[in-house]
Amino acid sequence: MVKVVGIMGSPRVGGNTDRMVRWVLDAAQEAGAQVACIVLKDRRIGHCFGCDVCHQPPHRCFNQDDMEAVQPVLEDAHAFVLGTPVYWWGPSGHMKSFVDRWYGFQGDRHGTLRGKRFGLVLPMADSDPSTGRHVVGMFSDALDYLGCKLHEAVLAPGCGAPGDVEGKPEVQAQCVALGRWLCQAPTSPRR
Numbered sequence: 001m002v003k004v005v006g007i008m009g010s011p012r013v014g015g016n017t018d019r020m021v022r023w024v025l026d027a028a029q030e031a032g033a034q035v036a037c038i039v040l041k042d043r044r045i046g047h048c049f050g051c052d053v054c055h056q057p058p059h060r061c062f063n064q065d066d067m068e069a070v071q072p073v074l075e076d077a078h079a080f081v082l083g084t085p086v087y088w089w090g091p092s093g094h095m096k097s098f099v100d101r102w103y104g105f106q107g108d109r110h111g112t113l114r115g116k117r118f119g120l121v122l123p124m125a126d127s128d129p130s131t132g133r134h135v136v137g138m139f140s141d142a143l144d145y146l147g148c149k150l151h152e153a154v155l156a157p158g159c160g161a162p163g164d165v166e167g168k169p170e171v172q173a174q175c176v177a178l179g180r181w182l183c184q185a186p187t188s189p190r191r
């Protein structure tokens with residue numbers, strides 16, 4: 001069974017990111033996937049210190065925190081929906097700290113994310129969707145570097161208040177389509 005994991009990077013549970021991630025996961029589940037969601041604000045995931053300890057045996061991060069429990073979930077999943085609000089033209093701090101910890105996933109040693117499917121959901125207050133361009137670019141390049149691909153980014157401009165995205169059926173439809181796509185059987189080998 002295909003396993004799809006949501007990474008919810010907004011500190012505002014019940015807000016726009018949370019709703020978009022849920023739409024994606026519900027659609028994937030309805031299409032037969034096993035789904036789970038990691039709410040980053042509820043996990044203790046420390047900042048990367050750039051100490052390079054993760055690149056040396058035994059490849060354990062200096063931070064001994066919840067990333068140790070999260071990594072096997074990432075390894076086990078086939079596909080992900082990453083969700084973050086736009087914060088100052090970038091991702092939320094929770095999401096950036098999480099991504100920085102992928103530093104230990106580089107190269108062939110782990111291949112933790114290699115070959116997996118990714119989607120991104122991205123609400124923002126601005127009515128101009130190009131405000132999300134740096135976040136889309138960051139994930140597109142970072143995932144490419146790790147041997148996987150950002151399939152689609154669903155942008156939700158004009159969402160300043162929690163729940164604003166509920167009034168955007170076109171955004172919901174894109175999230176549902178993304179969820180259905182993510183739960184298709186993996187086409188590329190992971191390693």
Ligand SMILES: Cc1cc2nc3c(=O)[nH]c(=O)nc-3n(C[C@H](O)[C@H](O)[C@H](O)COP(=O)(O)O)c2cc1C
Nearest residue numbers: 010012015016017085086087088089124125126160
């Ligand atoms: C610290 C902070 C920075 C933000 N920076 C931006 C920004 O640069 N551009 C923008 O359009 N919206 C910005 N916003 C608005 C959020 O992206 C918007 O409210 C989003 O819908 C929040 O999603 P959430 O409900 O999932 O938390 C910012 C909000 C906060 C709290």
